[in-house]
Amino acid sequence: MSPARLLVVAATALALAACGERVQTMPVGGAKKADEPVWQITDNGYLAPGWTPGNEASWNAQLRKRAQAQNDYAPR
Amino acid sequence: MARMKFICDAERCIECNGCVTACKAENDVPWGVNRRRVVTLNDGVAGERSISVACMHCSDAPCMAVCPVDCFYRTAEGVVLHDKDICIGCGYCSYACPFGAPQFPSNGAFGLRGKMDKCTFCAGGPEANGSEAEFEKYGRNRLAEGKLPACAEMCSTKALLGGDGDVIADILRTRVLNRGKGSEVWGWGTAYGKPSAGQPGAQPQEGKKS
Numbered sequence: 001m002s003p004a005r006l007l008v009v010a011a012t013a014l015a016l017a018a019c020g021e022r023v024q025t026m027p028v029g030g031a032k033k034a035d036e037p038v039w040q041i042t043d044n045g046y047l048a049p050g051w052t053p054g055n056e057a058s059w060n061a062q063l064r065k066r067a068q069a070q071n072d073y074a075p076r
Numbered sequence: 077m078a079r080m081k082f083i084c085d086a087e088r089c090i091e092c093n094g095c096v097t098a099c100k101a102e103n104d105v106p107w108g109v110n111r112r113r114v115v116t117l118n119d120g121v122a123g124e125r126s127i128s129v130a131c132m133h134c135s136d137a138p139c140m141a142v143c144p145v146d147c148f149y150r151t152a153e154g155v156v157l158h159d160k161d162i163c164i165g166c167g168y169c170s171y172a173c174p175f176g177a178p179q180f181p182s183n184g185a186f187g188l189r190g191k192m193d194k195c196t197f198c199a200g201g202p203e204a205n206g207s208e209a210e211f212e213k214y215g216r217n218r219l220a221e222g223k224l225p226a227c228a229e230m231c232s233t234k235a236l237l238g239g240d241g242d243v244i245a246d247i248l249r250t251r252v253l254n255r256g257k258g259s260e261v262w263g264w265g266t267a268y269g270k271p272s273a274g275q276p277g278a279q280p281q282e283g284k285k286s
Contacts, residue, residue: 033202048222067239
């Protein structure tokens with residue numbers, strides 16, 4: 001391979017090197033993604049039994065009940 | 077509306093580090109990062125006390141205040157979370173946090189500091205609840221599964237309490253009143269300050285000893 005050809009190949013490789021770079025710019029209007037409400041979940045096989053996913057009141061009741069498992073003085 | 081908090085009962089903690097292990101296993105926390113650790117006061121001296129420490133999910137979080145790229149947010153349940161897609165790993169939050177909660181994986185070239193990682197109260201991050209993407213970046217979202225943080229739920233002596241601040245404050249208060257002592261070293265007042273009117277997260281009916 002002639003030196004000129006080698007130079008062209010090297011220059012092309014260098015020029016294309018940035019094409020593999022992932023975009024790092026922030027979207028216009030703020031980059032932060034909005035998190036969804038904690039009680040919104042599709043069943044992934046790990047849900048605790050006894051509450052209805054998507055229902056806030058049910059989730060709150062479940063967490064209150066669950067917290068009482070830490071209470072040695074709670075009536076059983 | 078629930079306001080999630082942790083409290084560690086220094087009279088019960090036996091420094092077993094089970095909470096640390098549970099956290100690492102549940103969230104697949106990378107090597108070199110500990111979202112939770114056990115701190116012992118007066119180690120080796122009679123009367124030593126231990127507490128389990130992680131992110132306290134502050135009502136007025138200093139990490140949120142200093143972040144130059146504003147990657148933190150607080151959920152409706154009072155859990156302080158962050159977006160790893162925005163974090164630049166600058167480390168300001170670790171200097172601001174009084175509990176040493178923000179951690180940085182440093183396994184890259186030249187000791188490169190990765191994106192910040194911290195306790196999420198097992199509430200994941202801004203990705204879809206329970207998704208693979210959420211688990212990869214932030215760990216399990218137990219809260220969305222109707223569970224409490226793994227560290228608190230598996231604590232063998234029930235020293236570490238996690239959940240709605242009102243509920244766990246009541247649990248701790250009942251304990252302290254029953255045994256007649258035990259919140260002097262690390263009680264609710266030490267962890268979260270005395271209640272004051274108008275302050276977010278202030279606990280009503282604070283016990284005298286808490």
